Amino acid sequence: MNKADPYAGERLLESPFHPRQAPLNLREAWSAWNGYRFAECYYDAEYEYFCVRNACATYDISPMQKYIISGGDSEAMLNRMVTRDVTKLKENRVTYVVWCNDQGRMVDDGTIFKLASDRFMLTCGSSCVAWLKMSAFGFADVSCEDVSDKIAALSFQGPTTCAVLKRMGLDGIETAKPYDIRHFPFGRGPLMVSRTGFTGDLGYELWIDPALALELWDRLYAIGADYGIQPYGEAATNMARLEAGFIMPGMEFNEALKTVHLEHDHTPFELNLGWLVDFNKPHFNGRSALLAEKQRGPKYVLTRLDIEGNKPAEHSWLYGNKRCTKEIGYVTSAMWSPAAKANIALAMIRSEHLKGEIWAFIDYAKELRQYSKIARCTVKDKPFWAPGRARATPPADF
Amino acid sequence: MTQLGHYDSIIIGAGHNGLVCAAYLARAGQRVLLLEASDSVGGLASSREFHPGFKAPVAHSVNHFSKSIAVELGLKAHGLVIDVGSVPCVGLSPEGKHVFLNGAELRGVSDDEREAYARYSRQLQRFARALEPFWLKTIPRIGPNKLGDMLTFGHMGLNLRRLGKADLREFLRVFSLPMRDLMDENFDSDILKSLLSWDGLIGSKMAPRSPNNAVLTLLYRMVGTTMSGGVGALVSALEAAATAAGAEIRTDARVQRIRVSGSASGLRATGVELGNGEVFEADWVVSSADPQTTFLSLIGVENLEIDFTNRIKRLRCKGYVAKLHLALNSSPTFGGIEDSGGRMIIAPDLDSIEFAFDDAKYGRWSEHPVMEITLPSVHDASLAPPDQHVLSAHVMFVPYDLQGGWNEATRDALSERIIDTIERYAPGIRQTVVGRELLTPADLEHAFGVTGGHWHHTEMALDQMLMMRPTYEAAQYATPIPGLYLCGAGCHPGGDLTGAPGHNAAHEILK
């Protein structure tokens, strides 16, 4: 035991960017992610959100789990694990994937980076070591290395990000299309940049040796100063991702390996991620269960709702009638969306009720008094927020 | 309908279960091809030459082959005499106070003990008969069941209920009891206890004090029929029955890969590929290779679900029985034994079995090996030159992974130790040994293509029995890959020469 600190083993770890982020965390609003101290917000969540939408901002994704899957069988191994066809992924491209257990229930979602024909990086929100080990068993030539602590990563999001990276000397970054990966020399080592993110906006993710993390931060903030750069935390991320319609573990879905009760987990079809399930692929984990579900139709479907009024419908029950006697689902995430200027929500609704009326029973508080209201909901087919600049290549310069 | 080179069913492995399955399928009119890796049929029951002029089968006695299978396949017409009475069994005593058991007849113990045995064996017989129908049935999966499945469950319940309240309560009490408790409750004689425990333990990783399925295994082995001519005669009759029904058998034909093709509806087994590149196509591919071999090397994990694969990986497949074959230039004499045509058990008391197990558990072989001996050449003269003999010993609790590894020296040391032990009961036998072969579980794996060299292909234990054998989703002979079935000892009801897995698999395929 460490004499100086008897709780040493219990304390949260600090990310490679911590020395720069800590002084900026004016509110000392820390939470934790995968054992790392991690900012809930730095100053004000809404302010940070607006920086993401109007300028540029950094979000420390170092605590994200990262695995290098390599070897001659790495593609086959991943291809059997995830529902998408990995063989179609080109080198230096990223793809969003989900993976399921044998019953077609979602274990987790994440991204696969194809670094070489026999080398991939898989990232996900929480540890996946055990499932990777189970998935790799039986493949002769594959190794899975947990590189979570060996790679520092910053998500850099917002309309001015490309301009900043260009000024930093990342030649040709403006030609990178969404999901492209580029490599640049940086100081004594390489910097990998992917045009990816969790905000639905223009943005990049920067991957670097932890030893070079602070140098990267300093360069970014030196040049970013003129472009409105600001760190943002979990709360702002959550707003941005909800507008973009991205799902969050622990909100929209439970990881199948962590649920106890029957069907408290989800299938990709329930999460409206059917487009990630590629039945042209003759085999992947959970395929037969998913095929059966596709034919039968999912029990619930994750649905985007536009809700009348301005009271966020967090934790609301949904009903098929205004009298609220026919319960048809529940809200998973909700907020007033500044970008869409709408009261938005993601909700799980029993499929057979999608076509009918949808009413939310909203509880809210005003100066310590509880109120409730019943608000009409409209199903939105398109994302609440999908600006053209998120996909434009080259992105606008500033 | 069937183009050339296309079969209705291809069966991988011509062990006795592959032969039984082939015979049933061919009799139902299927075009069947049986592919066997080695140069002869029979699998663990095939007789191989281990010394010039001397042959022996690994499985050395047939004492509970399914009678209905023997009858249905007309094995009589192929030279087999069934129901030849029980196989005599002797518990050898170092002091010469042997215990002789032949069916209901027990000698060498006190009158009290004989009475206790009569009571004990009558009750066990009732249990064994109540369970008997289910060894020849598919045990339904747990989950949404069809009517037939419900009937099987109902039948099971009814059979147990029919035992009557007293027997049923007693059955539920004893079925998972350690052998030792059952023996201590009923008997005093150490030799008798070892003798009666033997069939609950042999082949499993189970010592007298292990609670699990020893009693069930014993009950499993109390039904079925015996036959004349030994293991060789059974294999020949099965081969003849399969061929007569039209099945084609190819030896020296190792399947390298089960071919799987994919379509919008998923994967399907479509045939097999041999080591030499030859391809055969079929509507059904039926594997009698053990489950790990079938799934992990013939199908390949890329075609399987992840949890399922890991359940196959977890199957306990390490064998704990070694085989010693001795070529003897004369008829051996065991002190105090007149009829050496039966099984002889060397295990002076239950502790001797327990301690041998403890050694094996930690990767050693016992200095005091316990074993079952037979002289297969007594029933099958073709196994040895005239007036000479083969001694076959199943040595219990020899580890697959020996500490430090198996090599010539460790094999020799164990062989010597076994021969010394036998010498105590058959003085002078050592001088008559002209050749010998020791097959450790690792050797059995190598020679017979059975993972771990396991007697039952994979452990027979409560977690790997019935609708969990080898694991759920492959326990009704069908597997997660449409068109692929299992038919070997790794399926319900399990190993031994019973023919049941082969029969049950054929029944499922023909449904």
Ligand SMILES: Cc1cc2nc3c(=O)[nH]c(=O)nc-3n(C[C@H](O)[C@H](O)[C@H](O)COP(=O)(O)OP(=O)(O)OC[C@H]3O[C@@H](n4cnc5c(N)ncnc54)[C@H](O)[C@@H]3O)c2cc1C
């Ligand atoms: C040491 C020992 C002693 C035993 N003694 C007895 C006994 O006295 N009495 C008794 O009733 N039971 C005994 N058993 C158990 C019994 O032998 C087995 O449970 C039984 O033989 C299993 O039969 P099977 O047909 O299912 O499999 P196996 O007999 O194992 O046959 C499987 C066949 O498949 C073939 N094969 C495997 N892979 C391939 C491939 N890729 N391509 C083509 N062919 C392949 C193998 O060569 C083999 O011929 C003993 C077992 C052992 C290990």
